[in-house]
Amino acid sequence: MELLLSSAIGMLTAAGVYLILRLRSFAVVLGMTMLSYAINLFLFSTGRLVVNAPPVLQKGVEVYTDPLPQALVLTAIVISFGMTAVVVMMALGAFLEGGDDRVDMPRADRLPGDGDA
Template sequence: MELLVASAIGILTAAGLYLVLRLRTFPVIMGVSLLTYAVNVFLFASGRLTIGASPILIKGVETYTDPLPQALVLTAIVISFGMTAVIVMIALGAYLGSDDDHVDDPAEPAAEEAQ
């Protein structure tokens, strides 16, 4: 199970980094979202991967999961949703203001004249 979760974290991270390095706004936003999902799965996996274990200590229960990573992931999901909404609104404003969604800097005027 740990191998499956570690592979999922690696795939999410690789896809997120690939999309962040694109030159358009929407893939960058999707890449940042994938990176936050990878971090959330990593935090959740740090609380011990056990199936059917109780997150609360009860008498007679020997195996339990740590509830702190679960609370951190829940908080991170809410924060990442809000930040994604803010980033989408900023990107939409930039697109509507310039009619272009390129992330890179505009070309130099001298470079345009040389072409």
């Protein structure tokens, strides 16, 4: 089981990294979504894998899985939604303002301005 999960994490990471290296904004957004999955699964896996032992206290049950990574990942999932939403909005804004959805910054935009006020 550990092998399956780690291979899935590796696969998702590879897909995510490949996609964030693309030159168009939507692909980068997709890549970040993939990376979020990978990282959430990774964080979750640091609690080690346990089957049939959810961290909900019950009488007579002694073995529970580690609740701490779960709490971490839960908020991370919601935050990654917020992040995706902001990035999508920025991608949309760049497309509507600039007319294309490239992520690279043209040289003219990078150089410092004249400085004053």
